[in-house]
Amino acid sequence: MKRWFRQHVDAVYERLLSREIAGAPTHVAVIQDGNRRYARQNGGDAHDGHRAGAETTERVLEWCQDIGVEELTLYTFSTENFERADEENEALFDLLCDKLYEFADADRVHNNDVCIRVIGETEMLPDRVRDAVDYAEGKTQCYDQFVLNIALAYGGRSRLLEATRGVARDVESGALDPDEIDVETIERRLYDQPVRDVDLIIRTGGAERTSNFLPWHANGNEAAVFFCTPYWPEFSKADFLRGIRTYEHRAESWRRTRARRALALLGAVSETELTEAQSIVNRFRDSLPTGERPHEDDIDATAVRESDDASGTDGDGLDSSSRTAD
Template identity: 40%
Template sequence: MSETASDRTSVPQHVAIIMDGNGRWAQQRGRPRTFGHSKGVEAVRRVVEAAGDRGVRTLTLFSFSTENWNRPADEVGALFELMKRYVAADLASLKKKGVRIRIIGRRDDLTPDLAEIVTKAETDTAENTDFNLNIAFNYGGRDELIRAAQSLAEAVRAGDLNPSDIDEGRLSAALDTAGLPDVDLMIRTSGEQRISNFLLWQAAYAEFYFTDVLWPDFDDVELGRALDSFQQRDRRYGGVDAGAA
């Protein structure tokens, strides 16, 4: 993997965002956590638009993790309902704008109506190529790696694959993000500085940007700051700066 001087000022092609702080945003205003999640959907709309306008080609948003099942049942239900509403309300517009939607994560825990909406969103936008929008829902990085390993193991057992043929390319192709580039920039809002089991494989060489801004307040200006920070990074991928002594 090589890099030129122009790469330092390039726009990251794959941006991943851990959308954190909805609950705290709502609590600061004396409102229930579900209100914060609803406002968070408005931020999603802003950032999807802003990312495309700024030249980002792939955006992956962490919406609901496999660990989020530990939250109160009413909050989990509200998150599922918001997911359905967002896709139903925005699908036609996103399709018209050339956005391809992928929902990454486990499917077996989804309710039948949500699973149907997810399938429709992916099917209806499968031919779009202008912008990739990945929504990580019921997703965990370790779970994704386990599912990929199981898939490869099944191929070996069936005689379709030799264990010695398993390499980075084959494992990448078994992940939910198959065919997409690795993450260039990972953003986390709300002041927390951890990746919380998100895109563990894909973020191997990602640059990280942490901001105190809570997700419902994240907008084009904040995205611009993250992209500006990325453009100042010296990405060496384990090597050394060509100008270093």
């Protein structure tokens, strides 16, 4: 009875959250933490936890597609994970191989045009895992409706370090002018295929840190972050939707802040900056609380007043001494 009641409450909450979601982030990145603790909690070994976590991964992929997410990145195995016991890692590598082959042949992957890509130091992985990676990427490389990035042997800082070294080598050889270095210069060297900026990071398992995960694409984009306590195998659709809601609130807060800053600047900027500030206020005006929203006529009046102050006229073509302005 208690379990039925809990499931009923969860279903109602899930429907409520679904109605609250107005949009979806383009790129969600997930740190799948807690597989081993889940296994210990349930009397199993690490492999049992990883296998249960793989089932959650499949569900999350479906949830992302249902709400319109276009790219999902999973932090599956870090470079630090090589320090774990060989027995545990070998069992995990076997599971990764099984799932990569399974995903590559799954109808739901091909029917939904899912492109599978692996990012990380793949040369560090066993041959059998690299073979599975090549198979999955080769079978889905022509798809472009949804991108599933699997981070294996991944370390965010090591990727940035390699990209920086590549830029330095090109500058030293004369192939690259230092003045031509821009954001795209670094991004082209991070991964073989472009990765979108991350809009939302989700981490399960209770820890509140992003663990060196996609620093260029997440921190640089000021991604929203959702930390939750369930272990990865316990992660539910309600948890997922709470994460999406966090992203929406973060985006709304960003728009509101931009509108407030632009509104404050309207009375203290040059004519060129005034035009830009007006544009921002007009775009994000509805993000402000009702009491803070300026009327459109007020915004225009402020613009006219600032323009007049800058030119020395009173708005009727006369300067401050009542002479016709040149």
